[in-house]
Amino acid sequence: MGTFRDNWRIFVLVFVLMASLFALFSPTMAQGGTETSGLANDGPTNLQYGLQLSGGTRIRAPLVGVTATDVEYGSEEAPDVERAVANELDNATVADVIARPGTDGAGTVEVTTEGVTPEELGTALDAAGYSYGETRDGVTEETRSQTVDILSNKINEAGLSGGTVQQITSGNDHFILIEVPDENRQNVEELVNQRGSVRVDVYYPTNGEYQQETVLERDDFQSIGNARQGGEGQLPNVPVVVRESAAPPFQQRMVETGVAAQGGSTCRYGAAPNSTDACMLLVVDGEVVNAFGMSPGLAGDMRTGDWADDPRFILQTQNFSGAREVAINLRAGALPAPLDIGPDGEGTSSYISPSQGTQFRVDSLLTGLIAVLAVAGVVFLRYGEVEVALPMIVTALSEVIILLGFAAGIGYPLDLSVIAGFIAVIGTGVDDLIIIADEVMSEGDVNSRRVFQSRFRKAFWVIGAAAATTIIAMSPLAVLSLGDLQGFAIFTILGVVVGVLLTRPAYGDILRALMTR
Amino acid sequence: MVAFEVPEIDYTRYTNRQLAAVPLAILAVALLIIAGWYVVTGAPVSPGLDFTGGAELRVAVDAPSDQARAQIQETFDPAPATVRSVPNDNTYILTFQTDSADISSLEEQARAAGFEVQSSYTVSPSFGSRTQMLALGGVAFAFVGMSVLVFLMFRTFVPSIAVVISAFSDIVVPVALMNVLGIDLTLGTVAALLMIIGYSVDSDILLNNHILRRSGGFYESTHRAMRTGVTMTLTSLAAMVVMTIVATLFGIQLLAAIGTVLVFGLTTDLMNTYMLNLSLLRWYKYEGVSN
Numbered sequence: 001m002g003t004f005r006d007n008w009r010i011f012v013l014v015f016v017l018m019a020s021l022f023a024l025f026s027p028t029m030a031q032g033g034t035e036t037s038g039l040a041n042d043g044p045t046n047l048q049y050g051l052q053l054s055g056g057t058r059i060r061a062p063l064v065g066v067t068a069t070d071v072e073y074g075s076e077e078a079p080d081v082e083r084a085v086a087n088e089l090d091n092a093t094v095a096d097v098i099a100r101p102g103t104d105g106a107g108t109v110e111v112t113t114e115g116v117t118p119e120e121l122g123t124a125l126d127a128a129g130y131s132y133g134e135t136r137d138g139v140t141e142e143t144r145s146q147t148v149d150i151l152s153n154k155i156n157e158a159g160l161s162g163g164t165v166q167q168i169t170s171g172n173d174h175f176i177l178i179e180v181p182d183e184n185r186q187n188v189e190e191l192v193n194q195r196g197s198v199r200v201d202v203y204y205p206t207n208g209e210y211q212q213e214t215v216l217e218r219d220d221f222q223s224i225g226n227a228r229q230g231g232e233g234q235l236p237n238v239p240v241v242v243r244e245s246a247a248p249p250f251q252q253r254m255v256e257t258g259v260a261a262q263g264g265s266t267c268r269y270g271a272a273p274n275s276t277d278a279c280m281l282l283v284v285d286g287e288v289v290n291a292f293g294m295s296p297g298l299a300g301d302m303r304t305g306d307w308a309d310d311p312r313f314i315l316q317t318q319n320f321s322g323a324r325e326v327a328i329n330l331r332a333g334a335l336p337a338p339l340d341i342g343p344d345g346e347g348t349s350s351y352i353s354p355s356q357g358t359q360f361r362v363d364s365l366l367t368g369l370i371a372v373l374a375v376a377g378v379v380f381l382r383y384g385e386v387e388v389a390l391p392m393i394v395t396a397l398s399e400v401i402i403l404l405g406f407a408a409g410i411g412y413p414l415d416l417s418v419i420a421g422f423i424a425v426i427g428t429g430v431d432d433l434i435i436i437a438d439e440v441m442s443e444g445d446v447n448s449r450r451v452f453q454s455r456f457r458k459a460f461w462v463i464g465a466a467a468a469t470t471i472i473a474m475s476p477l478a479v480l481s482l483g484d485l486q487g488f489a490i491f492t493i494l495g496v497v498v499g500v501l502l503t504r505p506a507y508g509d510i511l512r513a514l515m516t517r
Numbered sequence: 518m519v520a521f522e523v524p525e526i527d528y529t530r531y532t533n534r535q536l537a538a539v540p541l542a543i544l545a546v547a548l549l550i551i552a553g554w555y556v557v558t559g560a561p562v563s564p565g566l567d568f569t570g571g572a573e574l575r576v577a578v579d580a581p582s583d584q585a586r587a588q589i590q591e592t593f594d595p596a597p598a599t600v601r602s603v604p605n606d607n608t609y610i611l612t613f614q615t616d617s618a619d620i621s622s623l624e625e626q627a628r629a630a631g632f633e634v635q636s637s638y639t640v641s642p643s644f645g646s647r648t649q650m651l652a653l654g655g656v657a658f659a660f661v662g663m664s665v666l667v668f669l670m671f672r673t674f675v676p677s678i679a680v681v682i683s684a685f686s687d688i689v690v691p692v693a694l695m696n697v698l699g700i701d702l703t704l705g706t707v708a709a710l711l712m713i714i715g716y717s718v719d720s721d722i723l724l725n726n727h728i729l730r731r732s733g734g735f736y737e738s739t740h741r742a743m744r745t746g747v748t749m750t751l752t753s754l755a756a757m758v759v760m761t762i763v764a765t766l767f768g769i770q771l772l773a774a775i776g777t778v779l780v781f782g783l784t785t786d787l788m789n790t791y792m793l794n795l796s797l798l799r800w801y802k803y804e805g806v807s808n
């Protein structure tokens with residue numbers, strides 16, 4: 001028992017090491033949901049690699065928009081408020097204004113489009129006759145979390161497996177962070193850049209003038225099928241089923257406007273917009289992507305009223321990718337606010353090819369190993385005694401193993417910055433072990449346990465002080481979310497904590513066992 | 518096995534003024550360089566892509582070096598601001614520091630020319646300037662936090678301020694060197710500057726601790742502190758030199774940047790700890806206490 005009591009620190013270290021190795025290698029610890037976690041996981045360990053070391057696209061950007069808080073709606077409903085505010089703004093349509101009523105009759109009004117300043121929103125609210133608290137840049141929490149949900153849906157619908165979308169906050173700034181493994185930037189940007197509002201308008205002549213009005217919106221669809229290639233004279237399309245409640249009014253409008261005319265209608269919206277039959281327009285983000293008429297058969301069903309009993313319908317597009325976009329956008333929904341990306345935006349994005357990521361993984365591992373060898377070389381040269389130097393290297397490496405186990409255990413993705421953190425941990429770790437070794441071996445032999453303890457304690461004062469300064473120095477990076485460097489700071493701090501509490505005391509015990517024999 | 522020993526320096530041969538003069542002169546020169554840089558360029562150190570905004574493209578070009586460079590110059594519009602080659606393979610890192618650099622179109626241009634796009638990275642100018650404010654705030658916070666901690670630990674003015682001045686110089690001299698050698702301030706170098714605060718204070722605290730809190734003469738304590746401290750710094754230095762070289766060969770810029778700046782910082786720290794800090798401590802021990 002005596003051995004155990006004297007060397008309990010070593011036993012604790014061995015136990016934690018075993019636990020870390022278990023977390024690293026045990027198949028039972030492997031996280032099941034790697035498909036949705038957004039991270040690559042392969043090789044013999046349970047380590048997860050971030051995009052830098054596995055390849056993929058990362059986009060980080062705020063949402064576009066301005067917000068007015070504590071707006072008094074009076075007795076009006078949110079849609080009325082939206083319409084009234086949009087009327088007072090030059091650069092915004094109703095779709096860009098979101099009114100969210102609060103609990104006590106006051107709510108927020110957001111305008112989510114480029115080119116509207118908080119001052120302009122204030123002026124518009126004044127002109128529309130609403131009193132408000134203040135106006136500011138940015139959107140509300142509800143809008144942000146809605147955007148995150150819809151973006152995740154879009155990424156799933158588009159079949160980009162493993163993509164993640166999350167909200168990150170840094171001070172008062174909020175960002176949306178999108179990470180998609182193995183996918184190149186264009187595809188991801190195209191997908192997330194679209195607001196994705198899809199609607200069907202009808203375009204019809206009345207008294208010699210053409211009118212356009214919306215007849216179907218996303219909520220009017222009961223189900224949305226997969227995009228189809230078309231063929232046999234048919235354009236690529238998306239089959240949809242219209243909701244039971246929306247089908248009769250839609251059918252009626254089709255008949256009234258002349259789309260469902262006797263014998264169908266032929267649309268020439270593109271070629272002759274001022275002399276065509278009535279048309280249906282498929283509108284995505286305010287732009288007409290396709291215009292089409294109606295086949296005689298369908299028109300007939302609509303005229304007899306049979307169609308509403310089986311309200312199936314197809315949305316035609318010019319090409320297959322267009323059909324896919326329409327299907328994705330209809331299923332995922334429209335973004336309440338666009339992402340502020342592009343050269344004049346507020347965001348940042350990066351793309352690493354999968355082969356480059358794998359290469360970085362191997363290269364950075366090699367770099368770390370070579371750095372460890374350099375440290376080992378200097379330590380051996382300095383002490384010349386294997387008894388002192390070898391435990392030093394082993395102890396420093398065990399810190400890294402514990403950190404790797406921790407990363408695997410919580411599923412923290414390894415990136416270049418985390419690897420840099422490991423190298424920093426080895427550096428500070430060995431520094432502290434040198435302090436312990438020199439202190440313990442100073443002034444002649446260590447013959448009694450008491451002498452050892454008192455020297456060890458002295459050494460520990462310096463180590464504690466050094467650890468505290470390192471933690472203070474790194475803490476801004478750990479909390480500020482300065483992009484890639486958070487992982488570096490977190491793991492350097494963790495390494496220092498593990499070192500001071502666990503490995504460096506254990507090294508003291510090892511050294512004592514070797515010196516006081 | 519051959520053990521090397523940290524040589525014992527006979528400090529009695531030098532006066533405090535002589536000892537402090539060298540590091541202070543170097544600090545003054547470094548401050549002058551930074552001030553001059555500020556006057557000429559409007560910033561104390563040239564901010565890199567992370568802070569100015571712009572785009573970076575890493576492409577593999579299947580051609581001999583001089584041909585590849587010519588191809589790169591022909592391919593891109595706007596033309597890249599800088600072209601660096603990665604020594605290990607036929608890879609080139611291009612930066613575009615214009616506001617109008619649209620990364621997607623640059624990627625397309627690269628693919629159209631038959632280059633393999635290995636990675637790309639873009640930061641918008643406004644995001645960059647936000648990051649810069651955060652980074653500078655972070656470094657300032659870290660430095661002030663470290664200073665407060667040092668004063669709390671030693672509770673005497675001269676030894677504490679000695680540590681703080683040394684740490685200040687450990688940061689300023691590498692920054693001046695970055696200007697001279699044309700290394701931009703990036704997130705990686707900011708991390709390295711923060712690490713210098715952590716690393717460099719270790720040896721200063723060790724020296725103060727040995728001299729102020731231990732029995733034994735001044736020179737004996739100094740020698741013991743040096744034996745440990747110099748070994749510590751040399752191990753870190755060895756690790757960082759090797760990391761810099763290897764990471765540069767592999768073209769891993771983040772690790773190379775951290776390594777380079779830390780090599781500067783650790784070298785500066787050797788000088789500051791055992792000349793500047795030491796002279797202040799000796800003055801404090803022999804003259805300051807009696808006053």
